[in-house]
Amino acid sequence: MTESSLIYLEYSFKLFAALSGVASAFFYFMEKKRGSHINIYRKWLRTKWLKIRNNKTLHLPEITIAWFCKKKEFLILVAYQAIEKKKLLRFAFHQMILGTIAFAFYLNKFPYAIIIMIYYFAWIVIWNKILKTKEKKSGLLYTIVLALLVALPFICLFSIYIIVKGALTTSLETATLLFLFFSPVYLIAIGIPLVYYLGIYKLAQVIKSGDEESFTAFVEDKERFIKVAINKMAHLQSFSLGICLSFLVTILALFLGHIISPSSWIPQTMQMFISNLLFDGLTMVITFWILGWALKGNTTLKLLPTVLLDVIACAILAVLSLFLGLYGSENELAIYKVLKILIGFSPTGQGLEFGPYFWAMHTTFIPTLIYLGVLILVWIGKIVVTPYYWFLDVNIVSKKPFELTSALFAFLAALTLLIGILFEGIKHIA
Secondary structure, eight states: OOOOHHHHHHHHHHHHHHHHHHHHHHHHHHHHHHHHHHHHHHHHHHHHHHHHHHHHGGHHHHHHHHHHHHHHHHHHHHHHHHSSSHHHHHHHHHHHHHHHHHHHTTTTTTHHHHHHHHHHHHHHHHHHHSSOOOOOOOHHHHHOOOOOOHHHHHHHHHHHHHHHHHHHHHHEEEEEEHHHHHHHHHHHHHHHHHHHHHHHHHHHHHHHTTHHHHHHHHHTHHHHHHHHHHHHTTTHHHHHHHHHHHHHHHHHHHHHHHHHOOTTTOSSSHHHHHHHHHHHHHHHHHHHHHHHHHHSHHHHHHHHHHHHHHHHHHHHHHHHHHHHHHHTTTTTTHHHHHHHHHHTBBBSSSOOOHHHHHHHHHGGGGGHHHHHHHHHHHHHHHHHHHIIOOOOOOOHHHOOOHHHHHHHHHHHHHHHHHHHHHHHHHHHHH
């Protein structure tokens, strides 16, 4: 390892230790607080700690996988419920439309700006007509709304394309800030497939029957329809979620690579960005499919094959992401060079290099790393809770779940600080 790589690893572990220490202090003080809102979180933590304490170490991966898969549905529901909040929905929708118009003019694509403005004003007129009038709506009005809904996913994709294309023409620092600013737009994009399919289906029923009862039923019980849609379109939702998260992750990966290796070329192109988005979306689908497969049968025996299979799949997608992202360009790389980058070497094989190429392609590993990170955290939790339970207080989980969580993060802070100090010693020896 080079000295710069050792310095990077040293400070990364020390930073993580500091953050874990802050988390430990936060949960310690939370234990002292009282109140109904605090008790809600206390009850939630108590449930998690009881599962960790009452299950054998080898059974914890199964619990973690089940939790991880459930959280995917939770994220989708949260995203959809977030766009149901009218203020956020209006803000993000106006942000998307106005951002698209601004970037269309910036890119000298005036026809694009005109198309978006026509759609925008059509939505305003029809939306106000539906919300602010109580008289019976005509079939023509519902047909127009249906047409606008049909166009909505394509308008969103078109708008995001223009925003991304415009942002990528700026410097990497400016592009990173722009991608952060437009985060609400990606949040809405997670819910768009649900809005699209369910909205089209329900409005088509209204037009066909001439009756508003089915539409009213949908409005009054959206969450049930959403859960049904998630079950029926699980892979679509995983793909959509992966793409939406990838907007921020990809630009942040390029930015991180640029900081670590300023001299390396930045693949800040639309081709690279689209390639990364698509393969990150596929990663999400494959990861959840593999974890779902692991839940069937003996999860304990399947843990190692599951992780290996997932890592191999992520590695293949990472290689394809970078290879196709550069294919046909002046910076095109052969497969064997991409494989060198995958394991942390420079394309020429001369030493380690953690530049933009490395970080951009490794975004496909994020879902797996999150799962393994949660699993390691759960195992550390088992190490922490056992001595508490045996030697200190058998009722510690029921009485002080926040204190246990504080001890967990304190243990994690000490462990990562020790690793950081170890890298510091290796740096001085080298």
